[in-house]
Amino acid sequence: MTVKAFWRHKDVFVHKLKTMLVTDSALKVAMAKAMTSVNNLSIKSADTGGHRAPVCIVCNSICDTLTLAWIERKTISHKRLLLIGPILPTSVREFYTYKGNGQQKFMDGLLLSPHASWKTVKRSKDNDRDAVDCFSCCKMCLDHLSKAW
Numbered sequence: 001m002t003v004k005a006f007w008r009h010k011d012v013f014v015h016k017l018k019t020m021l022v023t024d025s026a027l028k029v030a031m032a033k034a035m036t037s038v039n040n041l042s043i044k045s046a047d048t049g050g051h052r053a054p055v056c057i058v059c060n061s062i063c064d065t066l067t068l069a070w071i072e073r074k075t076i077s078h079k080r081l082l083l084i085g086p087i088l089p090t091s092v093r094e095f096y097t098y099k100g101n102g103q104q105k106f107m108d109g110l111l112l113s114p115h116a117s118w119k120t121v122k123r124s125k126d127n128d129r130d131a132v133d134c135f136s137c138c139k140m141c142l143d144h145l146s147k148a149w
């Protein structure tokens, strides 16, 4: 079930849980666990203004709060030779092209997840001009890309 589907049907789940033979405290525990799971698998999206699953821009995997990191666009640019990938059919290459917010021309030739999220991160709280574009990325890919070359 997607995060969006969960939110759309949340009232149905609550109603189903209430009609089952459960205590109020068990219901609260179950809802708290469900909400924690949803929150661990979703982030507020600057692209849509809603919530979406954080997806690694490099490996296309869904991240949770333990594995989510943010990779700067300049890191992607510096490591672009690692992200060009093999020769693939055009349709496959187009599927793995990021076209969301923060996209720049150099990214067209790279194999990147189209489901990644974008945000700007301020390096200092006093200077708004010191913000950098970042994309959702798993810690493993960020770590490996940062160490490569």
Ligand SMILES: [Zn+2]
Residues within 6 Å of the ligand: 056, 057, 058, 059, 060, 061, 137, 138, 139, 140, 141, 142
């Ligand atoms: Zn990754």
